[in-house]
Amino acid sequence: MATREIHHSSKKPVASTYSIASRIILSLLCLAFLLLCFSLFRNDAALPSLTYSVLPDNSNNCNYTNGRWIYDPTVRYSPRYDHTCKEIFKGWNCIARNKSNAIDIFKWLWKPYGCNLPEFDPLRFLESFRDTSIGFVGDSLNRNMFVSLFCSLRRVASEVKKWRPVGADRGFTFVKYNLTIAYHRTNLLARYGRWSASVNGGMLESLGYKEGYRIDVDLPEGTWEKAPSFHDILIFNTGHWWWAPSKLDPLKSPMLFFKKGVPVIPAIPPDASLDMVLEHMVSFVKEKARPDAILFFRTQSPRHFEGGDWDQGGSCSHFQPLAPQEVRHALLFVVEEFFSLKNNGTNVETRLVYEHLHEALKGSSFRILDVMHMSEFRADAHPSTAGGKGHDDCMHWCLPGLTDTWNDLFVAHLNKIRVRD
Numbered sequence: 001m002a003t004r005e006i007h008h009s010s011k012k013p014v015a016s017t018y019s020i021a022s023r024i025i026l027s028l029l030c031l032a033f034l035l036l037c038f039s040l041f042r043n044d045a046a047l048p049s050l051t052y053s054v055l056p057d058n059s060n061n062c063n064y065t066n067g068r069w070i071y072d073p074t075v076r077y078s079p080r081y082d083h084t085c086k087e088i089f090k091g092w093n094c095i096a097r098n099k100s101n102a103i104d105i106f107k108w109l110w111k112p113y114g115c116n117l118p119e120f121d122p123l124r125f126l127e128s129f130r131d132t133s134i135g136f137v138g139d140s141l142n143r144n145m146f147v148s149l150f151c152s153l154r155r156v157a158s159e160v161k162k163w164r165p166v167g168a169d170r171g172f173t174f175v176k177y178n179l180t181i182a183y184h185r186t187n188l189l190a191r192y193g194r195w196s197a198s199v200n201g202g203m204l205e206s207l208g209y210k211e212g213y214r215i216d217v218d219l220p221e222g223t224w225e226k227a228p229s230f231h232d233i234l235i236f237n238t239g240h241w242w243w244a245p246s247k248l249d250p251l252k253s254p255m256l257f258f259k260k261g262v263p264v265i266p267a268i269p270p271d272a273s274l275d276m277v278l279e280h281m282v283s284f285v286k287e288k289a290r291p292d293a294i295l296f297f298r299t300q301s302p303r304h305f306e307g308g309d310w311d312q313g314g315s316c317s318h319f320q321p322l323a324p325q326e327v328r329h330a331l332l333f334v335v336e337e338f339f340s341l342k343n344n345g346t347n348v349e350t351r352l353v354y355e356h357l358h359e360a361l362k363g364s365s366f367r368i369l370d371v372m373h374m375s376e377f378r379a380d381a382h383p384s385t386a387g388g389k390g391h392d393d394c395m396h397w398c399l400p401g402l403t404d405t406w407n408d409l410f411v412a413h414l415n416k417i418r419v420r421d
């Protein structure tokens, strides 16, 4: 650059002075570089810290949502627990059930763009969350996550007391740390039960309804009613049961919504009623939770049925996570394989619930634990034919497996909250 400018002005003596000066500078730079390299190789400890400072350390405002799954063949065993953990529901124990890729499932590591999601350290977790009580409130997918956390902690803390807070399905206290974790089962969050027409008639009877499910949108289910006043940290979820046509059949057993004890007429579709339930549950929790409670709502866990729904012979025989182009996001791309409404409505609720949650939780004190996108890739991580049911299980997750990463995310969020406080 300098040489060319000088040629243009054709002042040769100056040019040679310049080139001598630039050669000296260049030599000094080379020497400095060599010295730097030398010091790096001599002092091993300097290497990681240099690498660290070259990458921006933005882990504090990292967006864990966006990333990719990287296969790490050096992972030999599940890092935190194995298939002998007694709490693993047998249909999720893919190693014991010989699912062919059961060991590969946990060799895939989630790498957010621009930062790392660290694997949480169970011992450090127990130590820093002494005298704490953590409640998982939701459907079996939250139980799946609860089991992963239990097994991880059980590995490093053997003295465990079975103990259930009011309404909980299962619960344990890690005695040495006085840390309790519990699972409160609830499918819709709202209270629900069988309904059948009364001989005395009524609004629904006059519309021709004979039987169905009564869902009280403004009442929490008894299983978790007391949970907000009990736990210090809560993780909620709901979703699959709002679009479970063969469980809550829209014709034979329709969902009949009630508010203030009377039927909501005209009947509303599940997504409108989900909004009503979320609104009521958010304010219920706000009223009942402890003042310093930490509240999470986990986003929807995707299903991966192909060729039909769970009761129509749908399957998920994948041995690797899906490629990015197979899980394109609705907002950015037109083509969607798995989660498209066009795919016979098989896995539709995933993104529907996501949208509803975001709307409902805006401005509330809930933090969103966003597992949806990372999980959308993991068509390989379901029990599939190893689920031991009459059909393939493309909804729950093998353990050890994906929900271990959800817990990494959960703990990363908790640690951030702690740092800020």
Ligand SMILES: *[C@@H]1O[C@H](CO)[C@@H](O)[C@H](O)[C@H]1NC(C)=O
Pocket (backbone or CB within 6 Å): 063, 065, 066
């Ligand atoms: C993280 O990324 C997702 C997807 O791009 C986006 O929807 C979300 O708002 C981001 N979260 C934050 C806290 O920026």
Ligand SMILES: *[C@@H]1O[C@H](CO)[C@@H](O)[C@H](O)[C@H]1NC(C)=O
Pocket (backbone or CB within 6 Å): 096, 097, 098
């Ligand atoms: C898994 O394989 C082992 C060893 O071959 C066998 O003993 C066990 O019965 C198998 N389990 C199932 C559920 O097939």
Ligand SMILES: *[C@@H]1O[C@H](CO)[C@@H](O)[C@H](O)[C@H]1NC(C)=O
Pocket (backbone or CB within 6 Å): 130, 131, 132, 133, 178, 180
């Ligand atoms: C154990 O932890 C609970 C919170 O989960 C707390 O209320 C209780 O006081 C703790 N017990 C002791 C002995 O510190």
Ligand SMILES: *[C@@H]1O[C@H](CO)[C@@H](O)[C@H](O)[C@H]1NC(C)=O
Pocket (backbone or CB within 6 Å): 306, 307, 308, 342, 343, 344
């Ligand atoms: C959807 O259902 C139709 C009719 O049952 C079937 O022919 C078609 O293959 C299905 N499509 C997908 C993507 O599963």
